[in-house]
Amino acid sequence: MVDQVGKPDQWKVADAAMKVLEDARLPYSVLAGNHDVLNDVDYSVDPNSGTDATRTLANEPYLQWFGTERARRQSTFGARDASGFHEYHVFEAQGQKFMVLSLSWRISDAGIAWARQVIAKNPTLPVILVNHQLLNIAADGTSPLETDYGKMLWEKLIRDNDQIFMTLNGHHHGAAHLTKTNDFGHQVEEMVVDYQMAYQGGNGLMRLYEFDLTHKQIKVLSFSPWVPQKPAATLTSFDQAVLATPNEAFTIEMDFAQRFAGFNKSFGTGGATIDGSLVDRARAMILANYTEPEVLAQRPASNPDDYPKVANTLAHWRFFGGTANQPVLPGTVIADVAGANPLHRDALNQGGIQGAADGDIVWTDDRHHLSAAPGSVRFLNTDKNVPRLSYFLTEAAAPINGQTLDNGYTVEAFVKIDKSWTSSKQAWMNIMTRDGRRGELAGYQGGDPEAPPMLFAISSLREVQWEVVPSAAGARSPKTNWSGEVIADRWVHIAIVNDPVSHDTTMYVEGAPVLRNIGNAPGLATLSASSPWVVGGGSWDGARADGFFGNIGEVRVVGAALAPAQWLTARAG
Incomplete structure (x- = not known):
C-alpha cells in the first residue's frame, strides 16, 4: 500500500x-506487504518473529487505514482473521463462485489455521491464494525461484488443500510462473508479478486474468492504461503499453470442471457474459491509438572486454581474477582499467573495526548477466554493531582523490545485496564513499556533519542512496537521490548521471530512472587531495563504519554524463 509505513502522507x-x-x-481485496507493517522481518532471517502474532495491532497504520470495518463495505467480503491482517472474499462469474484468500506479510500459525478453517467452511469454492511473498524470480530475470516462505506455505496450507488452484504474489520485482503438483495430483499455478521498480514507479502497469470457462483457459495480460495517455514527446523505450514477454502475456490451459471435480462436482461453464476474449478486447483498446516504441534487446558480453570504453574515465575497478571462494587477502590490489587509481584491500581492523578476518572478502564467479567482468567479490560477516567490515580504498596520492567532477559525471556499479541482509546489522551499508567529515567543508549547512561528503549506500529500507555535497563554493548542504526498494539476492546495475549544464542528477536502476532525483547539484566535494575513495565501506566521524554485505562486480567513475549506450551494460560493438 505504501513505501514507508511511518509516513502519514x-x-x-x-x-x-x-x-x-x-x-x-x-469490490476489491487488500493485504499488507512488508512496507506496510511496523516490524519488517523476513522469514529467511527469522521464521519465528515478525508475524502478525508479534505485532501490537493498535499501533499498526495498515489496520488504522484499511481496517475490518472498511473491508466489510465490499460486497464480496467474507471475513477477516482476529489480527485483521488476513481476509477472504467470494465473487461470482458466469454463475460460478470463487474465493480470493488474501494473506498479509508474514502470516502466523494462527493465521494459517484461520485460512484452513475458511477453506474448510467453504468446501466447494475454488480458491485463489494471494500473498505478498511466495514465489521469487531467479537471477536470469525470468525463471521462477521458490522462497523459504513460499515453501512453508506450500507445506502448511497449499499442498493438501485441493481447492487452492492458483497463487499470486508480489514483493519480488518482475514476473515469473511456476506450476506445481499438489497431494491430489492436480496442478497449482503460482505466479509472481510486481512492477513497482519498473520505469516511473511501475508506469501504471497492471495485470488482467481472464477465466474463460467455456474454452477452458486462463488468459493473462500485463498492460498499462496510463502509457498511451502520456505526451508523445515524453515517451521512451520503457513506455510499453502491453508487455509481450512469455512471463507477461500467456495462456494457462485448464479444464475447470475436471480440476475442481474433487470438491465441486457441479462446477460448470455457466453462461458467457461477452462475445470473444476480454484479454483481446483489452489489448485492442490499449493499443488502438498507440504505437509501441522499439525496444532494443540487451545481450550478454561475449568476452571480458565486450563493453564500451569511454573518454574521461577516471577509474574503472573490476573485481575478478582470484580463485572462487578464496579470500581476497589484505593488501590485494584491484587494478584500475583507466590506470591511475588502483584500489587495495586495507589491513584488518583499522579505524575502530573489530573481528575482521581474511575471509570477510572472497572471490566469486557470480556476476550480473550484463557485466563483462567474469566475476565479483563478496563481502561477508558485516555487522555495523560490532563494527565488523572489510573494504578497498585508493592510495592517499591517487589522482581521483582530488577530483570534484564539476563538468558532469557518471558513476556505475554492479551490486547484489546478500540474501541474509537485515536492517539491524546492515542498514546504511556503503557501496562507495569518499573519506572525511562533511561538516568540515567550507560553507556546510546540512545535517549529519560526521558523515562523508559522498554516500553511495543502501538504506534501512534497502533503497539505493546517492547523497553528495556539491563542489560549488558557498553555503551548501547534501543532495540525495533515492531508489525504491532493491530486492536482496538479485544483481542490479546502478548508474548515476549528472548533467554538465543543468547539474541535475538522475539515478537509474536496471536502466530505469528512479522517481526521487535531484537538481542543481554540481560536482562532488572532497575534503582534500589525499582523502581516499572507499569501496565496500564508509566512515562516521572519522572512524570506519557501515560496510557492504553482498557482492560488488564493477565500479566505474567517468567525468562526463554518459548515455545508456555507453554504460557497462552495453556492448563494445
Whole structure:
C-alpha cells in the first residue's frame, strides 16, 4: 500500500487511490506487504518473529487505514482473521463462485489455521491464494525461484488443500510462473508479478486474468492504461503499453470442471457474459491509438572486454581474477582499467573495526548477466554493531582523490545485496564513499556533519542512496537521490548521471530512472587531495563504519554524463 509505513502522507495517497474503486462500487481485496507493517522481518532471517502474532495491532497504520470495518463495505467480503491482517472474499462469474484468500506479510500459525478453517467452511469454492511473498524470480530475470516462505506455505496450507488452484504474489520485482503438483495430483499455478521498480514507479502497469470457462483457459495480460495517455514527446523505450514477454502475456490451459471435480462436482461453464476474449478486447483498446516504441534487446558480453570504453574515465575497478571462494587477502590490489587509481584491500581492523578476518572478502564467479567482468567479490560477516567490515580504498596520492567532477559525471556499479541482509546489522551499508567529515567543508549547512561528503549506500529500507555535497563554493548542504526498494539476492546495475549544464542528477536502476532525483547539484566535494575513495565501506566521524554485505562486480567513475549506450551494460560493438 505504501513505501514507508511511518509516513502519514503516503497512507493518504493509498486511501485516496482505493476510494476511487469504492466510489465506483467495484469490490476489491487488500493485504499488507512488508512496507506496510511496523516490524519488517523476513522469514529467511527469522521464521519465528515478525508475524502478525508479534505485532501490537493498535499501533499498526495498515489496520488504522484499511481496517475490518472498511473491508466489510465490499460486497464480496467474507471475513477477516482476529489480527485483521488476513481476509477472504467470494465473487461470482458466469454463475460460478470463487474465493480470493488474501494473506498479509508474514502470516502466523494462527493465521494459517484461520485460512484452513475458511477453506474448510467453504468446501466447494475454488480458491485463489494471494500473498505478498511466495514465489521469487531467479537471477536470469525470468525463471521462477521458490522462497523459504513460499515453501512453508506450500507445506502448511497449499499442498493438501485441493481447492487452492492458483497463487499470486508480489514483493519480488518482475514476473515469473511456476506450476506445481499438489497431494491430489492436480496442478497449482503460482505466479509472481510486481512492477513497482519498473520505469516511473511501475508506469501504471497492471495485470488482467481472464477465466474463460467455456474454452477452458486462463488468459493473462500485463498492460498499462496510463502509457498511451502520456505526451508523445515524453515517451521512451520503457513506455510499453502491453508487455509481450512469455512471463507477461500467456495462456494457462485448464479444464475447470475436471480440476475442481474433487470438491465441486457441479462446477460448470455457466453462461458467457461477452462475445470473444476480454484479454483481446483489452489489448485492442490499449493499443488502438498507440504505437509501441522499439525496444532494443540487451545481450550478454561475449568476452571480458565486450563493453564500451569511454573518454574521461577516471577509474574503472573490476573485481575478478582470484580463485572462487578464496579470500581476497589484505593488501590485494584491484587494478584500475583507466590506470591511475588502483584500489587495495586495507589491513584488518583499522579505524575502530573489530573481528575482521581474511575471509570477510572472497572471490566469486557470480556476476550480473550484463557485466563483462567474469566475476565479483563478496563481502561477508558485516555487522555495523560490532563494527565488523572489510573494504578497498585508493592510495592517499591517487589522482581521483582530488577530483570534484564539476563538468558532469557518471558513476556505475554492479551490486547484489546478500540474501541474509537485515536492517539491524546492515542498514546504511556503503557501496562507495569518499573519506572525511562533511561538516568540515567550507560553507556546510546540512545535517549529519560526521558523515562523508559522498554516500553511495543502501538504506534501512534497502533503497539505493546517492547523497553528495556539491563542489560549488558557498553555503551548501547534501543532495540525495533515492531508489525504491532493491530486492536482496538479485544483481542490479546502478548508474548515476549528472548533467554538465543543468547539474541535475538522475539515478537509474536496471536502466530505469528512479522517481526521487535531484537538481542543481554540481560536482562532488572532497575534503582534500589525499582523502581516499572507499569501496565496500564508509566512515562516521572519522572512524570506519557501515560496510557492504553482498557482492560488488564493477565500479566505474567517468567525468562526463554518459548515455545508456555507453554504460557497462552495453556492448563494445
